[in-house]
Amino acid sequence: MSKVLIISPDTIPIGKHLAAGPGIRSWEIARALKQYGHEITIAVPKDCYDAEINEASGVKIRTWDFNNLLKLCDDVDAVFLPQGKLDLSDFFVKHVREDICVIVDIYDPNLIEYLNLFTPDASGIKGFSDCLTAIVPILKRGDFFVCASNRQRYYYLGILNVLGRINPITYTEKLIDIVPFGVPDDDPVYENKKVMRGTLVNHDDWVVLWFGGIYPWFDAITLINAIDIAVKKYPKIKLIIMGAVHPRGYAPTDNYLKTLELSKQLGLYNKNVFFTEWKPYDERIYWYREADIGICTYPMHLETELSNRTRVVDMLWGNLPVVTTEGDEISRLIKLYKCGETVKPGDPEELARVLVDILDNDEKRKKMVENTKKLVDERLRCKKIVKPLAEFLNNPVIAKDRMNESASNTLLYNVDTLERHRDYIPTEKRLFEQEIKKRDQYANQLHQNIEQLNQHINKVNQYANQLNQNINQLKEDNQNKNEQIQSLEIKVHESNVRLNDIYSSLTWQLVMKFQKGMGILLPPGTRRRFYYNKVLLGLRTIASEGWGSFWNKLKKFLRSNESSEYNLWISKNEPDKEDLKNIREASKNFKYQPKISIITPVWNTNEKMLISMIESVLKQCYDNWELCIADGGSTKPHVNKILNKYIENDARIKVKFLPQNKGIAGNSNEALSLATGEFISFLDHDDEISPFALYEIVRLLNEHLDANLIYSDEDRLNEKGNRINPFFKPDWSLPMFLSTNYICHFLVYRNSLIHEVSGFREGFDGSQDYDTALRAIEKIPEESIYHIPKVLYHWRITPLSAASGRDAKPYAYEAGKKALEECLLRNRINGEVIELNDPGSYRVKKKIENGHSVDLIIVPDGHDESNNTDSIQNKLVEIISRTKCKPNKIYLPFASNMPEAEEYSQLSNEKLNEIVTNGNPDYIIFMEPDSILQETFIKPPSDWIEALIEHFSYFEVGIVGTGTFIFGNIVHNVRMPCGRIFGLKKDLLRSYLERNTVPSDFDDLQIALADHAISLGHYNLFTPHSAGNQFDMKKINKYYAYFEKNPSLTDNLMYYLPKI
Known part of the structure; x- marks a missing residue:
């Protein structure tokens, strides 16, 4: 029995459904060696430790880092070391005692993978270099090696031979043996849950499952072409590409992007080919259980011949028949045990034929399932495959040819061994020559690889030369631009002189x-x-x-029937009857026509309102929809009568009659269970949607196939059924969404997304839609959220509707607060939720992490020639005296007796660079001095500085401002919400200073900085919780001149924000 330390490179997600992964390989080998009687300790990285790991298997579990690794090695006979970790290999070569037997796990040929991953740039060269640096020293240091196949054994024997590890004296000693990737000794244990049947695909579909990751050495293009051939005859074939992209950016995504684009070009995307996010190891076994066939295709090259496809082994453990390209070791076993089929590489027609042949033959597939069990039991159980390693550990010895022994000791040992083996030399010479011949072949292959690398390096050099030429050209262009800028600056100066004359004129x-x-x-x-x-x-x-x-x-x-502005706007901007006819015809020509499921919970709805709601759906210009209604046991007889009438007249209307009312969330979930559409929308029982609503949704989906969540503008229906109070919404803004559920109506989700968050939760009635949306946006990228700037939803004002005010549903706003609080907990945002006076509005007051320093810079308005320095100073002293987070420095354009104040003569790049560099503040706040003297100045609270800077820790924020108001309560400009006081991080200011010249005027400065933030992809935020003042009418023209030049606030700008 030996004491063995196994070092795991990754986490060990102990559970009921283990699957492939480097940490799981270490764990299963540890469990198997324990059964052979060895004393096993496994060490897990500290940052990967799972508190649920237990020692029930008899394996001791510890955590390791480079501070305790030597101590862990003190009392062991052998160490089992993973390959490929540069820092770990370097540590063992330099620091671990030479009398410890080191076993190196080289089951994965990283060098060959890096030839596929290689890109002709600095990153690619470094990756390949790091791989060599990681593996070569440990190959010299190891005493025994384990690999995954006989082919790998010969490959590594060639490398060991080139490194001098194998010679005529040590040739008879076994230096390397085969321990492939195995499966647990117990069978998978399943819980009662579904992952794709009934949601992503239908129950009777034929599901082909790709095992995860479209890496450069795989061939998914042939598979997509094969599916395109097969679905023309069998449209119910569905390909699920599970985890197309590794979440850690393990490999380049070029192959994935090509595959995605081809599926879209062929019209297969989200119809017959589905791409899912990366799935956790312990969840994949459920996907294997629900699939019909596993698939793995790849071209024939060196990586294929040497690979051991661990994900394919997983699928076999899950008793899933596998179709794979012939060429690697696993494909040989699949063919031998008849638990799947092998096909030639790059032949989509043959692949399509084989897939259809298996899927259309239940008996053949059942026989393959039985054969997978036989293969797993006879060849893949971990206890069986680990036997060579267990036998070596019965007597672990230090390799006598280890490279770091002195030359003299090696020579003495070789001479002594030659004497003892004299009689065996002729035979061993012959065997040695045969082995040398094989290894020379591998050495030649290595030389070819090196030659390819040199060719890539030459290409990189050529690329660098081209870049230098481009840089020189850019410098020349830049010089020309500078000359143009100088000319423009002269013209701007002349214009400013003329503008000042105008401002001072009587007119x-x-x-x-x-x-x-x-x-x-x-x-x-x-x-x-x-x-x-x-x-x-x-x-x-x-x-x-x-x-x-x-x-x-x-x-x-x-x-016109009414003279209101909104009705005039409707007549001008929305389609009339003739337009609706044209829209209906146009909707038939959409290339992508997904089914839209409309979810409506019903309970004792007013008769006229219920009919109006259903009729608004029937009037849709787009026809591929279904209306899914759940009636929560209505007691009013007209509800049942109306619903049954519409069910008889239109098969697209589905109704589930419940014995009792389950509340808004419960009824909505029951309606959701009826939905079969690719997208899910929600319509309240007394509201209506525009006749072109679904048309606009599908039009957007045809332009943006990546859309996961879509919302539109909305208005209200008064007691007479007239449309009033339009709400023209901004585009997606996470900070604003955490303040109010402004996307509520009309809201459309991708079906898979709404099922991923399990629909609505109980306990959030009244704000169940807010809670669901908060959970959904955590699962998708912001780029997949789209806004349709058209009024598609009409929210009816009734005494019991939230549209009528807070008193109608006070519980709804408490539920909204609760949903936000849970959102903060899930996303580890340290803060509290405060309900505001405006119903449905909240303030997420975030706690500012770590210490922070702030500088305050007072910048005057260039057009203000008044001299109020004493008043400004007194007002500043008053404000700072009651401020919690006091600024370190206050920079003033005039002399001051304030102890923290410093005077500057002119605002310039040099001055701001000096402030940012010497003072090194985390944040800078700019203030226009005369604003704080106005009667309309809003007295700042004690935490006004925290209210400006709290957002920077949680969002990609450029500038946070106090806003500029007109007529007391209208925010003048929400695209650049600076106002008379605004803050930003020092890094944003520094990047602006590197590229631009600082304007001396406050208004010009805030516009320039806000524009710069937008150009870098940042949000600019307005906060009402700091300080602000009413807008000075003299400055309206400057803002609107910029606004008219950049009309990007909303398509409905003229109605949303009328000109002053």
Whole structure:
């Protein structure tokens, strides 16, 4: 019996469903060796330790890092070491005692993998170099080696021969043996759950399962072409590519992207070919159980011949027949035991024929399942495959030819051994020559690989030369641009001089006073202002288009049923009856026509409202839908009568009548169980959707096949059924969504996503949609969330509807708060949720992690020539005195007696670089000084600085500002929400300084910094929880000049934010 330390390179997810992985290989070998009587300790990396691991198997479990590794090796006879970890190999070569027997696990030919992964750039060269650096020293240090197949054994024998580890004296000693990747000695244990049948695919579909990862050495293109051939005859064949991309970025994604693009080009994507995210090891066994065939295809090359496909071994352990390309060791076993089929590489027609032949023959497939059990029991159980290693450990010896022994000791040993083996030399010479011949073949292959590497390096050098040429050209272009900039700066200066003349003119002052008077006499939103605007519009029409056009527009205006602005907007922007006919015809030409399931929970709904809701679905211009209704035991007889009538008239309407009311969440889940569509939408029982709603959803899906979640604008229906109060929403913003559920209606999910989060949860009635959305967005990239800027949903205001106010459903807002609190816990956001006065609005007050330092810079408005330095200083002293997080430094454009203040003469790149570098603040806050003197200045709370900087730790935020208000409560500009006070991180300011010249004017500075943040892909946030002030009317023109130049707030800008 030997004491053995097994070092695991990865976590050991102990559970009922173990599957392939480097940590699991270490664990299963440890369990098997224990059965041979050896005393086994397994060491797991500290950052991979799983608290649920137990020692019930008799294996001792420890954690390791480089501080305790030597101590773990103290009292053992042998150490079992994984290959491929550069730092671990280097540690053993340099620090571990020479009298410890080292067994190296080389089951995975990393060098060959890196030839497939290699890219002709610095990263590719470094990867290949690191692989060589990791494996060569440990091959010199090891005393015994285990690999996965006889082919690998010859491959490594060639390498060991080149390294001098094998010679005529040591040739008879077995230095390397075969311990392939095995499976646990017990069979899989399943829980009662489904992973794809009934959700991702139908119960009667034929499922072909790709085992995980589309790496460079695999050939998924042939498989996709084969599926394209097969589905033309058998459309119920579905290919599931489980875990197409490794979450740790293990390999380049080029092969995956080509496969994805081909499936889309052939029209198979999300119809017959499905790509899932990476699945945890202990979940995969359920996917094997529900599949009909496993698949693995690859080209014929060196990596294939030497590989041991661990994921294929997994599928065999799960009793799944496998179709694979011939050429590797596992394919030979599959063919030998008849537990699947092997095909030639690169032949989609043969592959399609073989797949159909197995899938269409239940008896043949059942026989293959039985044969997989036989193969697993006879060849793949871990106790069987680990036997050569167990026998070596019965007497672990130090290899006498180890490379780090002195030359003299090696020579003496060789001479002594020659004397003892003199009679055997002729025979061994012959055997040696045969072995040398085989190993020379491997050495030649290695030389060819090195030659390929040199060719790649030459290409990299050529690429670098081309880059240098491009850089020189860019420098020349840059010089030309600088000359153009200088010319433009001269023109800008001249324009500013002319602009100052205008600002100081009597005419301008009269215009400003006129605008201010108009704001008082004709405030926006009033009928006075509405008719005033119409008179101006009429005068402009007469002047620019003539009296004929004026009379035509006037007639159209007078013919409208109502004169409200919103009804006029509807008539101008939404399709009329003729347009709807054209839309209905256009919807038939969509290349991708997914089924949309509309989920509606019903309980004692008003008769007219229920009919209106159903009719709004029947009027849809897009026909591939289903309406799934769950009635929660309604007591009003008209509900049952109406639903039964519509079921008889249209098969697309499905109803489940429940014996009792399960609440909003429970009823919705029951309706969800009826859904078979690829996408799921939600419609309340008394609301309506626009007739073009589903058309717009499917139109977007045809343009963005990656969409997982879609939402639209909405409005309200009053008691007369008239449309009022439109809500034109911004595009997706996570910070805003954590403040209010603004995406609520019309909301569409991908079916697989809504099932992944298990639908609605009980305990969140009234905000069940908010809770579900919060959980769903955690599962998908932000880029797959899309906004349709059109009013597709009409939310009815009733006494019991949340649309009527807080008193209707007070419990809904408590549920929303609870959903947000659980979201913070799931995402490890340290903060609290505060319910605000506005129903359904919350503040997520985040705790600022770690210490932080802040500098405050006072920047004047370039147009303000007043001299209020004493007043400004006094106001600053008052504000700072009650501020919790006080700034380290305050930079002022004038002299001050404040102890933390420092004067600067002019705001410039040099000054800001000095502040960022010398003071080294984490955050910088800019303030416009005159704003704090205005009567409308909002008194800041004591945590006003924390309210500005709390977002930077959790979001990709560029600038956080206090906002600029007009007419007391309207945010003037939410694209660049700086306001008179705003904050940013020092890194953003530093990157701006590297590329731009700092404007001296406060307004120009905040616009420039906000624009720079947007160009880097950051959010700019407005927070109402810090400080702010009413907008100065003199500065409106500058903002709107920029706004009109960049109209990107919303497609409905003229209605959403009318011009001042």
